[in-house]
Amino acid sequence: MARFPDPVTPVPPVRTAVIPAAGRGTRLGRLTRAIPKELLPLGDRPTLDIVVDELIGAGIDRIVLVTRPDKTGLNDYVTDVLRPEARARGIELETCLQTAGPGNGGAILSAATRVRDESFLVLWGDEVVFGENRSAVVLDRHRSTGLPVIAVVRAPRAALRRCGVARVDPGGRVVELVEKPVDPPVDGLASVGGYVVTPAVLGALRDVAPAADGELYLSAALGALALGGGVQAAEIHGDWHETGSIDGYTAAFAAAVAITR
Numbered sequence: 514m515a516r517f518p519d520p521v522t523p524v525p526p527v528r529t530a531v532i533p534a535a536g537r538g539t540r541l542g543r544l545t546r547a548i549p550k551e552l553l554p555l556g557d558r559p560t561l562d563i564v565v566d567e568l569i570g571a572g573i574d575r576i577v578l579v580t581r582p583d584k585t586g587l588n589d590y591v592t593d594v595l596r597p598e599a600r601a602r603g604i605e606l607e608t609c610l611q612t613a614g615p616g617n618g619g620a621i622l623s624a625a626t627r628v629r630d631e632s633f634l635v636l637w638g639d640e641v642v643f644g645e646n647r648s649a650v651v652l653d654r655h656r657s658t659g660l661p662v663i664a665v666v667r668a669p670r671a672a673l674r675r676c677g678v679a680r681v682d683p684g685g686r687v688v689e690l691v692e693k694p695v696d697p698p699v700d701g702l703a704s705v706g707g708y709v710v711t712p713a714v715l716g717a718l719r720d721v722a723p724a725a726d727g728e729l730y731l732s733a734a735l736g737a738l739a740l741g742g743g744v745q746a747a748e749i750h751g752d753w754h755e756t757g758s759i760d761g762y763t764a765a766f767a768a769a770v771a772i773t774r
Contacts, residue, residue, distance in 0.1 A: 522659070524655065524656050524658075524659045525631070525632070526572070526656075527573070527631075527632050527633060527634055527652055527655060527709060528572075528573060528574050528575055528631075529573065529575040529576070529577065529627075529628050529631060529633040529634070530568045530573045530575070530576050530577070530633060530634040530635070530636060530648070531576075531577045531578075531579065531620075531621060531624040531628070531633055531634070531635050531636075531710075532551075532561075532564060532565075532576065532577070532578045532579065532635075532636055532637070532638045533579045533611075533617050533620035533621065533624075533635070533637060533638065534549075534551050534561070534578055534579055534580050534584070534587060534638040535579050535580050535581045535584070535610075535611040535620055536550070536617075536639075536757075538550035538639070538757060540757055540758045540759075541553075541757065541758070541759060541762065542759075548586065549584055549586050549587040549590075550638070550639050550756060550757060551564075551587055551638040551639060552586065552587060552590060553639075553756055553762060554766070555641065555756070555765055555766055555768075555769035556766070556769035556770045556772070556773045557773065558769075559590070560638065560639060560641060560756050560765075561587075561590075561595070561638055562595070563641045563769075564636055564637075564638060564640075564641060565595065565599065565606075567636070567641075567642070567646055567647065567648050568634070568636065568648055569599075569602060569604055570646050570648070570649070571634075571646055571648035571649040571652055572649075572652070573604075573634060573648065574603065574604055574605065575604070575605045575606075575607075576599070576604065576605070576606045576607070577607055577608070577609055577624045577627050577628070578591060578606065578607070578608045578609075578638075579608075579609055579610070579611050579620040579621075579623055579624050580608050580609075580610065580611070581610065581611060582610065588608065591606065591608060607627070609623055609624055609626075609627055610623065611623045613729075614723070614728075614729050615727060615728045615729065616723070616724070616727075616728030616729040616730050617637075617728075617729075617730060617731050618718050618721075618728070618729030618730050618731050618733070618734065619728070619729045621635060621710060621715075621718065621731055622715070622718060622719070622729075625710075625715050630712055632655065632661075632709055632710060632711040632712070633709070633710055634648060634651065634652065634707075634708070634709055634710075635706075635707075635708040635709075635710050635731070636648065636706050636707060637706035637755075639755060639756045639757045640705060640706035640753070640754065640755045640756065640757075641753075641754050641756070641765060641769075642707075642749060642751040642752065642753045642754075643751055643752040643754070643768055643769070643772055644750075644751040644752050645749060645750055645751030646751075647664050647707045647749045647751060647753075648707065650664070650747045650748075650749055651663075651664050651707045651708070651709055651747045652709065653747070654685065654709075654745050654746075654747040655709040655745070658685075658745050660711070660743060660744060660745045661708070661709055661710065661711045661713065661714045661735065661738060661743065661744045661745065662708065662709040662744070662745045662746070662747050663679065663687065663690075663704050663707070663708050663735060663744060663745075663746055663747070664704070664705050664706065664707025664708070664746075664747055664749050665679050665681065665702040665703060665704055665705065665746045665747070665748050665749065666702070666703050666705050666748070666749050666750075666753045667700065667701070667702060667703075667748070668700075668701065668702070668703040669700060670697050670698065670700070670701075672703060673694065673697035673698070673701050673703055674693060674694065674695075674697055675693060676693065676703035676704060676705065677690055677691065677692045677693070677703065677704035677732050678690070678691050678694050678697050678698070678701050678702065678703060678704065679701075679702045679703075679704045679746055680701075680702075681702055681746045685745050685746050685747070686742055686744070686745060686746075687735075687739040687744040687745065687746050688739065689736075689739060689740075690704060690732060690735055690736040690739050690744070691736075692730070692732050692733075692736070702746065702748065704732065705749070705753050705755075706755075707747070707749065708731065708735070710731075713738060713743060714731075714734055714735065714738065717734035717735075717737050717738050718731065718733075718734035720734075720737075721733040721734050721737060752768055754768060
């Protein structure tokens with residue numbers, strides 16, 4: 514994808530990241546009744562540790578984790594382990610409750626009260642990328658354009674049916690964003706976890722209607738902004754994995770073990 518020149522007005526650096534982690538992980542059945550999906554091991558480390566390390570490696574110095582009161586295993590791990598370790602590395606790690614309605618959009622609006630009018634990075638707590646710092650790539654695109662950014666990976670048709678699919682022009686502008694298309698292209702760009710959320714995205718998120726399942730989705734707000742040319746894509750070339758399904762989790766675990774051998 515072509516690089517944009519630096520904007521005339523300098524883009525403020527993004528220092529805060531939000532990790533929505535209030536979901537129940539129902540696709541994993543009984544497994545996530547025993548262990549929060551964000552703490553499922555990948556090799557010898559919890560998934561959330563890998564996500565946090567990625568953020569710190571990209572220059573993030575404040576992390577807001579969105580959770581629920583009844584996710585006691587996750588909340589205790591953050592309090593007893595992750596927060597002290599982050600503080601020792603000069604990173605502020607805090608939690609907030611999801612109070613702005615269901616769905617990942619509700620999680621982001623809940624965290625937005627802690628971020629005020631700044632742009633911030635969003636990573637899901639159940640996705641990882643090996644071999645490339647996805648957050649650094651996404652932040653670089655935002656720094657170059659000042660616009661909201663989504664991370665995309667090239668994926669085969671079978672995978673595209675389970676993801677949002679982005680149609681992107683040669684300059685990196687998202688022309689269209691379709692969630693779980695019925696008839697995706699043979700080879701296309703899947704929208705995966707990794708976003709820069711700007712005040713414009715938050716405004717769109719407050720305006721969009723909930724989906725048929727009653728949940729509010731970030732993809733709906735980004736899709737609306739994309740129609741006006743206001744969203745950029747950053748292509749990721751690392752090894753992306755989601756851990757929210759059995760097939761996805763086992764593939765991610767195998768990849769993590771292969772890296773540590």
